[in-house]
Amino acid sequence: MPIISVRDLVVEYDGRRVLDGLNLDIEHGETMVLLGGSGSGKSTLLRQIIGLERPKSGSVVVKGTDITRCSQPELKQIRLSIGVAFQSAALFNSLTVEDNVALPLREHTRLVPSIVDLVVWMKLAAVGLADFGKLLPQALSGGMKKRAAVARALALGPEILVLDEPSAGLDPIVAAELDELILLLKDAFQVTVIVVTHELPSAFRIADRIAMLYRGSFSAVGTKEEIKATQDPRVRQFLDRIPENIAKTPAVTAYFEKYMGSEEAYR
Amino acid sequence: MANLLENVGKGTIEHLDYVGSLDIQLWATLRAMKRVLPFVGNRYRWQASVRQMMEIGVDAMPMVSLMAICTGFILAMQGASELRRFGAIQYVIDLVAVGFTRELGPLLTAIAASGRSGSAFAAEIGTMKVTEELDSLRVMALEPVEFVLAPKYLAALISVPCLSVIANLFGIVAGGLFMFFSTRLAPSVYFHSVLRSITLRDVITGLIKSVVFATIIAHVGCLEGFRVRGGPDSVGRSTTSAVVKSTFLVIVADAVFTTIFYFTGKP
Numbered sequence: 030m031p032i033i034s035v036r037d038l039v040v041e042y043d044g045r046r047v048l049d050g051l052n053l054d055i056e057h058g059e060t061m062v063l064l065g066g067s068g069s070g071k072s073t074l075l076r077q078i079i080g081l082e083r084p085k086s087g088s089v090v091v092k093g094t095d096i097t098r099c100s101q102p103e104l105k106q107i108r109l110s111i112g113v114a115f116q117s118a119a120l121f122n123s124l125t126v127e128d129n130v131a132l133p134l135r136e137h138t139r140l141v142p143s144i145v146d147l148v149v150w151m152k153l154a155a156v157g158l159a160d161f162g163k164l165l166p167q168a169l170s171g172g173m174k175k176r177a178a179v180a181r182a183l184a185l186g187p188e189i190l191v192l193d194e195p196s197a198g199l200d201p202i203v204a205a206e207l208d209e210l211i212l213l214l215k216d217a218f219q220v221t222v223i224v225v226t227h228e229l230p231s232a233f234r235i236a237d238r239i240a241m242l243y244r245g246s247f248s249a250v251g252t253k254e255e256i257k258a259t260q261d262p263r264v265r266q267f268l269d270r271i272p273e274n275i276a277k278t279p280a281v282t283a284y285f286e287k288y289m290g291s292e293e294a295y296r
Numbered sequence: 297m298a299n300l301l302e303n304v305g306k307g308t309i310e311h312l313d314y315v316g317s318l319d320i321q322l323w324a325t326l327r328a329m330k331r332v333l334p335f336v337g338n339r340y341r342w343q344a345s346v347r348q349m350m351e352i353g354v355d356a357m358p359m360v361s362l363m364a365i366c367t368g369f370i371l372a373m374q375g376a377s378e379l380r381r382f383g384a385i386q387y388v389i390d391l392v393a394v395g396f397t398r399e400l401g402p403l404l405t406a407i408a409a410s411g412r413s414g415s416a417f418a419a420e421i422g423t424m425k426v427t428e429e430l431d432s433l434r435v436m437a438l439e440p441v442e443f444v445l446a447p448k449y450l451a452a453l454i455s456v457p458c459l460s461v462i463a464n465l466f467g468i469v470a471g472g473l474f475m476f477f478s479t480r481l482a483p484s485v486y487f488h489s490v491l492r493s494i495t496l497r498d499v500i501t502g503l504i505k506s507v508v509f510a511t512i513i514a515h516v517g518c519l520e521g522f523r524v525r526g527g528p529d530s531v532g533r534s535t536t537s538a539v540v541k542s543t544f545l546v547i548v549a550d551a552v553f554t555t556i557f558y559f560t561g562k563p
Contacts, residue, residue, distance in 0.1 A: 079435050108437040119432035133436045135340060 030093070032057045032189065032221050033078060038087035040073055040245075047073050049245040050087070060215060060222040062232045064256075065242035066267060071225045072116075074242065075193055078223065079113055080104050092188070109137060112182030112220075116194040118174040120166040126177045127153065127162030133184045152180040155217065156210060172203035176210065183218065190220045196231045208234045229268065233257075241267065318515055321441070321522075325449050325515070328442035332450045345447035352413045352448075353455030357462060360408050364463040367400055368392060368470025376478060385479060389486060390493040392471030397498040398557075401464035403550055406509035409456050410542040414517035417448055418538035421521025422531035430522075440522075449514045456510035457503050464502065501557045508553065509546050516542040 031054035040048040048070045055061045063071040076082045077089050080096040088095045091107050099107070120129045130149045134140060140148070153159045156176040166174055175195055182190055192211065196204035208231050215222050226232050232239055239256045241249040241264050248263045249256055256264065266273070332341040375391040421444060424430050430440050468490055475481040520538040524530045 076431075081431055081434060105437040108435055111435065113432070113435040115428040115432055117428050119428040121429060121432075133438075136338075136436070136438055 031055055032092060033223075034088075034090040035074070035078070036088045036090070038074070038077060038089065039085045040070075040077065040082070041085045047245050048077070048084070051245075051247060053240055053247065053250065055221060055223060058219060058221055059237040060211070060224065060235055062236035062239045063223065063225045063242060064227065064229075064232050064239050064267070066227060068244075069242040070245040071227075071242045072193060075191060075223070075225050079111055079191055080108060109185055110187050111189045111191060112185065112187035113191045114175065114178035114182045114193065114195065116197055118166070118178040120174060120177055120181070122166050124165075125162065126158065126164055126166060126169065126180075129166065129177060130162075130181045130184050133181065137185060148184070152183050153177075155183065155214065156180045170203075172199050172207065175199070175207060179210070179214070183214065183220075186218070188220060190214070190218075190222045192222065192224045194226055195224060196226060196228050201230075204228065204231060205234075207231075211235050243267075314519075317523075318519055321445070321519055322511070322515055324441045325446050328439065328446040329450065331442055332446045341442070341447050345450045348448050348451030349455050351416070352409060352451050353458055356408060356412055356455075356459060359412070360405055360459050360463050361466045363404050363408060364396070364401065364466035365470040367404060368396065368467035369474055371395060371400070371467070372471040372474035376474070386489070388471065388475060389489040393468055393490040393493045394498060396464045396467035396471075397494050397502050399502070399550070399554070401467060402460045402502050402505040402509060403546070404467075405456060405460040405463045405506065406513065406546045406550075407543060409452070409459065409510070410513050410517075410546060411539055413452065414513045414538045414542045415535045417514065417517030418520040418524075418534045419531055421445075421518055422524035422534045423528075425521065425524045426526075426528055426531060445514075445518045448518060449511070452510040452514040453507060456513070457506040460502060460506040497561070501553070505550060505553050508549050512545045512549060513542045516545060 033053075033055040035051055035053040038048050038051040039046065051074065053061075063074060065071045073082075077084055077097075078091070080089075080091075083097055088097050090096070092110065094103055094107055096104055096107055120126070121132070124132065127146075127149045130152050131145050134145045134148055138145075149162065150159060153162050156179050158173060158176055158180060161169065161173065161177075166177065169177060179190075179192070179195075182192075195207050195211065199207065211222060211224065212235055214220070222235070224232075224235060233253050236253055238250065238252055240247055241256060241261075243263045249259050249261050251259070257268070259265070265271075331337040332345055334342045372388050372392050375388045376385055379385050379387050379391075421430070421440075424440075424444070430444075433440050433443055472481075472483055472486040472490075475486050476483060517538045520534040520541070524534045
């Protein structure tokens with residue numbers, strides 16, 4: 030039984046369909062990468078998986094509970110088993126790094142302060158930030174902030190680790206270090222990892238399977254090898270970095286046909 | 297005509313939506329309040345609330361005191377210039393004492409708190425929203441209303457009435473200084489007259505107003521923060537909007553309460 034099962038998921042914002050009947054199963058212990066260009070709907074799918082938004086229709090079943098229809102206490106229980114590191118890291122700027130990591134432990138456990146400190150140190154050590162716990166987030170570099178966010182996401186020992194654009198905005202070396210860290214943490218903590226990214230090297234380094242999103246639908250789902258071998262033109266366009274002709278979008282075509290009689294005018 | 301009706305309808309719906317959101321937020325906060333209280337609640341919330349009290353109350357004391365002194369002088373001078381003509385300069389004491397206790401103390405404090413703290417609430421929560429910190433709280437199974445809003449509300453409920461009492465004292469002292477310098481009235485006589493002119497009801501009605509103003513300032517400021525959409529520019533807009541709306545609502549509430557107290561008071 031998959032740990033996460035997405036069925037016929039439809040999401041609309043102001044009548045605009047962003048996710049169009051998605052189906053996806055994520056198995057225990059695998060690393061699933063949601064790959065796609067900007068605006069393809071991958072972050073929206075992520076927000077559905079972690080229960081931050083409710084869909085127009087369809088279901089998201091996490092550990093046997095449909096989080097689109099469950100009660101708030103049930104959703105809270107599910108959330109305790111999911112660790113999320115956001116794209117912006119989303120650390121609390123008024124708290125030190127170790128207080129950020131300690132926050133979920135203080136809120137959801139009855140551990141004595143010395144044990145909380147120990148767990149915090151372990152989580153920070155796991156991401157290579159053991160010496161930086163006393164600093165405020167603004168004193169950290171971009172890569173360190175992301176690692177601190179991962180440490181916080183791991184604080185409660187989640188079964189599912191969700192990473193939103195972990196390597197976005199980082200230089201290639203730091204991004205590669207973060208990829209290795211994700212692989213290490215997956216092995217060390219035996220977690221299911223879901224990563225949203227549009228960075229191809231990262232995706233192919235860390236993924237067990239890749240789900241490729243294109244305008245709210247999956248254009249391909251498969252192993253790294255299957256995705257590399259696919260001949261789907263939209264996947265190939267993304268993998269081969271072929272630019273889209275923006276003047277050929279339906280809106281632009283319709284505009285020129287309406288006002289200039291023909292689309293020849295802009296050729 | 298159709299456009300006018302459409303705009304009126306749209307505006308009405310938007311305002312009703314805003315009032316409805318304030319109501320929902322108020323009830324959610326009241327439900328969460330027991331977890332902010334000392335001894336029975338979560339000690340981290342209470343600590344957060346104490347920090348907020350320092351910011352809303354202690355840090356605002358110099359400004360509120362100075363505003364009250366200036367207003368006390370102005371009120372006494374304006375009153376004296378008219379009452380002197382009728383040989384009734386002694387009524388300046390009643391004017392300042394009753395005016396401050398019932399009206400000016402709570403109102404001045406509310407305007408100062410709205411400008412300082414209401415805007416700060418909107419900016420803080422708005423920034424948390426933009427930087428995904430609120431989402432981060434939700435995925436850690438922590439409710440932003442309990443974590444962010446309730447400590448601010450409790451702090452405002454305690455600090456604003458305290459500030460209001462301080463404003464009353466400074467305003468009345470300023471009136472006493474004016475009377476001393478303009479009529480050589482002994483301070484002891486002045487304060488004796490003050491105590492004779494104000495009643496317990498005046499103090500209580502002033503405090504009731506302060507509590508209502510604190511509720512308006514905290515909830516409008518926080519709601520404006522929660523309603524931030526988009527990027528950092530919308531945080532600036534929400535901050536301005538928090539000050540404008542809370543000041544407006546404070547004055548409307550003042551008018552309503554003054555009317556109620558006027559018609560329910562002894563003749």
